[in-house]
Amino acid sequence: MSTTTPVAGVAHAVDARALGACAASAMAPGRITSVWVINKSGGLIYHRAFDAVDGRGETHAMRLDANATLRLASVWHSMHAIARKVSPTRGCVGIESVECDTFDLYCFQAETGTKIVMTTTKGTVDARGTLRRAHQAFYAYALQNPFYEMEMPVRCELFDAEIANVVRSVNERT
């Protein structure tokens, strides 16, 4: 019935993978478009969007109002938990990355249940390192701030400044 043999199919798949690798090496570095901090109960406690200019000079910006960000944060919290429920494997703790047509999303969940989420334009990004730096900033400038209440929105100037630093270091890479 089928004119394509499985082997030909795999050749096709391997080609696609090789093409993907070529595209990735030629791909411009990814730019961060937003950073989110979600507390352990799914509440959004920090959100900041950045305008990012990609390799082709096009500006990417998230246009979300405050309500949409709150809603999307809690939707993300649920999807993160549900991905564990449908896992075919035993040790799954939640989603770490989502690949979409126009952007990528990376998530890091700390032992405390706090999630740091960032969205980037398509391209290569040291997601793990960047999320770790953002989490360190959260620890150093929010959690260690005596006026900060746990699980409440973060309003700390130093945290803002540090997040801006982390994002700048990624977005100004060439």
Place this chain on the structure above:
Amino acid sequence: MRLYTFHMFNARGECIHSRTWHRERESADENIERKTLFGLFFTMKDFARQMDPRRGEEDGGCNFYAYATNDYKLHYFETATGLRMTLTTDVNAGDLRAVMRHVYSNIYVEHVVKNPGLAPSEVFESAAFDQALDEYASVLANG
């Protein structure tokens, strides 16, 4: 690359076919798990559309095609008719969009859509489909 499971859903959200090659964790109720899976990628599609940084600039929307957790990766493929396919693999798998397209156009279309005995987008059992899928899966797993 290790392949875990494969699921197909029609536009109404019914699981029309599934295949399991390897599972470490048994699900309590497979039917509920399939519904949960459908709900998950349905929500994630809407989530991706809303998060799209280019929203409003050009039509066509934004869809997600894969998500990765710490120990499995789910690949997602959707056609204009509302047919959806998911494939779970280990996290080392790369971009499998071409593989998903191949499964759709060279395995599903050839063995199910072109089979006059089977209704498209309905629950089906087909030995030919399973065999073709298994063969393709085994070459993928070893390749």
